[in-house]
Amino acid sequence: MMERTVSERFEELKKNALKDFPGMYGKKGITIYVGTATCGRSAGSLEVLSSFEDILKTLNIEARIVQVGCHGHCYAEPMAVVSKPGWPPIMYGYLTPNRAQILIKRFFNEEDPALEWALGAMEENDMVPTVYETPRWFREQRWLLKNCGCIDPEDINHYIAVGGYEGLTCALKIEPLEIIEEIKKAGLRGLGGAGFETWKKWDICRDTPLFPKYLICNADEGDPGAFMDRTILESDPHSIIEGMIIAGYAIGAESGYIYVRKEYPQAVSVLTTAVCQARELGLLGKNILDSKISFDIKINQGAGAFVCGEETALIASIEGKRGMPKPRPPYPANRGLLGKPTLINNVKTLASIPKILAYGAEKVSSVGMEGCMGTAVFALAGKIKNAGLVEIPFGTTLREIIFDIGGGVPSRIKVSNVAGELPKTIKKQFKAVQIGGPSGGCLPESLLDTPVCFDTIVDTGAIMGSGGMVVMDEDNCAVETARYFLEFTQKESCGKCTFCRIGTKHMLNILADITRGAGIMEDIDLLEELAETIKQGSLCNLGKTSPNPILTTLCYFREEYEAHILDKRCPSLECKDLIAYYIMPEKCQRACDACVGSCPTEAIYTRRDRLKAIDQEKCVKCANCMDACPAQYDAVIKISPISQLPESEPRDDDGQKK
Amino acid sequence: METVSLTINGKKIVTEKGKKVLWAALENGIFIPHLCSAGENSLPFGGCRLCFVEIEGKKEPVTSCTEEVTDGMVVNTRTESVLRLVRMGFELIMSRHPIICKECPANKKCALQDISREMGFKLKPKKLPQILPDLPVDDSHSLFTYNPNLCVLCGLCVYICNEIVKEAILDFNFRGFITKIGTFQNRTLAESKCNSCLKCVEACPVGALSKK
Numbered sequence: 001m002m003e004r005t006v007s008e009r010f011e012e013l014k015k016n017a018l019k020d021f022p023g024m025y026g027k028k029g030i031t032i033y034v035g036t037a038t039c040g041r042s043a044g045s046l047e048v049l050s051s052f053e054d055i056l057k058t059l060n061i062e063a064r065i066v067q068v069g070c071h072g073h074c075y076a077e078p079m080a081v082v083s084k085p086g087w088p089p090i091m092y093g094y095l096t097p098n099r100a101q102i103l104i105k106r107f108f109n110e111e112d113p114a115l116e117w118a119l120g121a122m123e124e125n126d127m128v129p130t131v132y133e134t135p136r137w138f139r140e141q142r143w144l145l146k147n148c149g150c151i152d153p154e155d156i157n158h159y160i161a162v163g164g165y166e167g168l169t170c171a172l173k174i175e176p177l178e179i180i181e182e183i184k185k186a187g188l189r190g191l192g193g194a195g196f197e198t199w200k201k202w203d204i205c206r207d208t209p210l211f212p213k214y215l216i217c218n219a220d221e222g223d224p225g226a227f228m229d230r231t232i233l234e235s236d237p238h239s240i241i242e243g244m245i246i247a248g249y250a251i252g253a254e255s256g257y258i259y260v261r262k263e264y265p266q267a268v269s270v271l272t273t274a275v276c277q278a279r280e281l282g283l284l285g286k287n288i289l290d291s292k293i294s295f296d297i298k299i300n301q302g303a304g305a306f307v308c309g310e311e312t313a314l315i316a317s318i319e320g321k322r323g324m325p326k327p328r329p330p331y332p333a334n335r336g337l338l339g340k341p342t343l344i345n346n347v348k349t350l351a352s353i354p355k356i357l358a359y360g361a362e363k364v365s366s367v368g369m370e371g372c373m374g375t376a377v378f379a380l381a382g383k384i385k386n387a388g389l390v391e392i393p394f395g396t397t398l399r400e401i402i403f404d405i406g407g408g409v410p411s412r413i414k415v416s417n418v419a420g421e422l423p424k425t426i427k428k429q430f431k432a433v434q435i436g437g438p439s440g441g442c443l444p445e446s447l448l449d450t451p452v453c454f455d456t457i458v459d460t461g462a463i464m465g466s467g468g469m470v471v472m473d474e475d476n477c478a479v480e481t482a483r484y485f486l487e488f489t490q491k492e493s494c495g496k497c498t499f500c501r502i503g504t505k506h507m508l509n510i511l512a513d514i515t516r517g518a519g520i521m522e523d524i525d526l527l528e529e530l531a532e533t534i535k536q537g538s539l540c541n542l543g544k545t546s547p548n549p550i551l552t553t554l555c556y557f558r559e560e561y562e563a564h565i566l567d568k569r570c571p572s573l574e575c576k577d578l579i580a581y582y583i584m585p586e587k588c589q590r591a592c593d594a595c596v597g598s599c600p601t602e603a604i605y606t607r608r609d610r611l612k613a614i615d616q617e618k619c620v621k622c623a624n625c626m627d628a629c630p631a632q633y634d635a636v637i638k639i640s641p642i643s644q645l646p647e648s649e650p651r652d653d654d655g656q657k658k
Numbered sequence: 659m660e661t662v663s664l665t666i667n668g669k670k671i672v673t674e675k676g677k678k679v680l681w682a683a684l685e686n687g688i689f690i691p692h693l694c695s696a697g698e699n700s701l702p703f704g705g706c707r708l709c710f711v712e713i714e715g716k717k718e719p720v721t722s723c724t725e726e727v728t729d730g731m732v733v734n735t736r737t738e739s740v741l742r743l744v745r746m747g748f749e750l751i752m753s754r755h756p757i758i759c760k761e762c763p764a765n766k767k768c769a770l771q772d773i774s775r776e777m778g779f780k781l782k783p784k785k786l787p788q789i790l791p792d793l794p795v796d797d798s799h800s801l802f803t804y805n806p807n808l809c810v811l812c813g814l815c816v817y818i819c820n821e822i823v824k825e826a827i828l829d830f831n832f833r834g835f836i837t838k839i840g841t842f843q844n845r846t847l848a849e850s851k852c853n854s855c856l857k858c859v860e861a862c863p864v865g866a867l868s869k870k
Contacts, residue, residue, distance in 0.1 A: 496705045501834065503750050533742065537707050
């Protein structure tokens with residue numbers, strides 16, 4: 001009996017949802033989709049949005065504007081999809097308020113879709129090439145991010161219209177153990193970074209004979225350079241809610257928490273709306289879809305501590321205590337929140353659940369590689385052309401992700417000050433990629449053919465982590481990178497255990513000394529010893545993984561450490577204390593004063609021969625002069641070690657020097 | 659009482675089931691360094707990271723305050739890998755702890771001195787430079803003094819204040835290396851609602867909290 005009422009109730013909801021859903025493809029009139037998630041907003045999408053509204057009003061065009069989430073193509077924000085009957089829906093990138101106006105005028109007054117600003121069409125057609133043919137989209141397999149950027153995250157009907165809550169309907173028709181069996185068949189592993197088999201966690205939690213049980217969605221994404229969870233939270237919140245209801249039913253929990261960072265205000269607001277809407281439609285609360293199942297969600301905001309992403313610290317934080325990890329066991333699945341069995345899953349793991357139930361486990365396990373089935377989402381950041389989110393099947397190599405999809409390392413552009421002269425492009429070499437944030441490792445070019453999967457990444461010394469990938473080029477110093485990440489971990493250490501609190505401070509001090517040129521060779525041995533003991537001795541994974549950036553850079557870029565220590569030289573010319581700026585007299589142009597004006601400390605003076613030179617004592621190494629020097633001269637260079645700096649020439653007026 | 663028998667450092671020991679290795683060892687006169695454990699009836703805190711032991715069949719040393727005894731367990735408290743960890747742990751603690759024993763109120767009853775004596779570790783760190791904090795001493799309370807510079811952050815006072823006395827005056831403040839024990843909003847003890855039970859002072863294993 002129950003089976004029918006659940007389906008019937010869902011069909012009713014779906015029918016209602018489809019009534020108002022514009023659909024991506026302009027079947028219901030002109031629709032403009034503007035991406036207004038955090039990344040879009042910071043690039044100015046709200047201004048673009050109001051510009052669209054103004055011009056449509058001025059031209060008296062009847063159109064619907066939908067605020068959607070983010071496609072994950074941060075490099076091209078602000079983005080919009082314009083869907084006009086008679087044309088395929090076309091995606092535009094790099095919009096500005098002005099371009100938005102011109103676009104609408106051309107498209108609607110002159111039937112000219114301004115294809116020079118288009119990234120491509122969103123569906124097959126015979127007029128405009130699709131985005132799926134471009135390298136950035138071609139290799140991706142969107143599964144978790146399928147709805148991101150295509151639906152209005154603040155309208156539950158959009159989610160239902162594109163197939164949302166179907167997984168829940170399927171789940172409610174089967175027994176909890178069958179759900180767990182299905183997850184097992186799909187081979188889903190915890191996408192928060194650890195890669196623990198999801199079904200096992202569920203099973204342990206379900207089997208623990210203590211009640212009530214709790215479910216927590218870990219949305220405390222804090223790695224520098226990682227924003228996968230944020231995008232899903234902001235662009236497709238219902239996939240998480242649906243996943244949580246299914247998980248709650250499977251383990252026998254009736255209350256769930258979403259622990260989300262306070263620093264994601266947009267995500268908090270979208271989630272709050274989503275939870276309210278789900279409650280209104282009877283998808284949360286008592287008797288979900290008229291079944292006997294009840295489940296409700298509370299949103300909990302974290303107070304900005306990185307360590308609260310660790311399970312036990314997260315639980316302490318929800319309980320109102322200081323977020324400090326506890327020794328495990330007992331594992332949260334046995335004794336977690338308020339001492340009761342608690343299932344904690346990452347955003348991406350939970351967002352995968354509805355799809356597994358709706359499309360079947362076979363669909364998921366058909367992609368990926370042995371032991372790692374399905375897809376992984378990575379956030380590409382740093383020195384990369386097409387920064388943003390990438391979803392690829394497990395087993396794709398790092399090279400494919402960084403070069404084929406990400407477009408590789410961008411060149412530096414130097415502008416000339418001569419009218420009509422083209423800017424000069426300076427090619428940059430790929431150097432390394434930091435995977436897994438501050439707990440991960442720094443991998444060199446030689447390891448780029450590693451297929452991406454939890455186990456293969458661990459073998460390289462990095463970790464898969466939640467999926468942050470920070471790309472570095474030849475201008476990034478390996479020692480400085482390790483120092484940067486360690487500074488983060490040290491600041492975010494909860495202070496509970498000796499190794500992490502004091503040990504990381506010592507490592508940080510040693511690294512800081514090396515980048516200042518004050519290191520000695522024995523420091524490397526001490527670093528290694530500290531790293532090994534901290535890895536073994538720390539209480540939680542934050543401490544245990546904190547030496548990874550050091551261990552991997554020591555392993556793959558040891559010669560850089562040695563250059564800093566022995567030659568006082570920074571091979572990448574990044575460490576400020578080891579470099580000096582120098583104006584090459586043979587390239588400097590007598591009459592050009594571009595660098596002089598750019599210097600904030602008046603360190604640049606005119607020599608007797610009218611060429612420019614830098615007073616090293618006054619120089620603060622801000623690199624302004626290097627940027628200001630016109631491309632056709634390109635006279636400013638960095639020199640390391642400082643001892644190689646040529647002797648300075650006297651000033652034009654010697655008397656002025658003092 | 660259900661019992662289990664195990665071997666620690668070659669010594670056969672019969673003890674209560676469910677007990678943690680640390681307490682089984684201590685009861686039988688085997689010293690394992692530890693600072694943060696509030697006794698066997700409390701949940702292990704796991705902060706000081708000094709009570710490492712090696713258990714046959716486990717790849718890496720484990721903390722004995724969290725490890726339950728099992729029948730036939732073979733424990734070793736002084737293997738090379740254990741000593742490597744404990745020595746570094748102790749050295750780290752001592753690198754942030756001023757060695758001013760003669761002026762210290764805890765001289766001769768200090769847990770750090772005990773560990774140094776029992777384990778044969780020097781008080782002064784050998785490999786690491788000292789990074790000593792220069793925090794203000796809180797002398798505002800009429801009955802006791804709090805010197806955060808001597809604190810090893812074992813958390814015993816926090817445990818006593820929150821879980822036993824249930825006053826919740828003391829807790830951890832700040833993060834990272836500058837973490838310290840303090841009151842709400844880092845006020846002085848006189849400004850806090852401390853009920854002067856002095857249980858925290860009794861619990862302090864070093865000279866950070868001392869009677870006037």
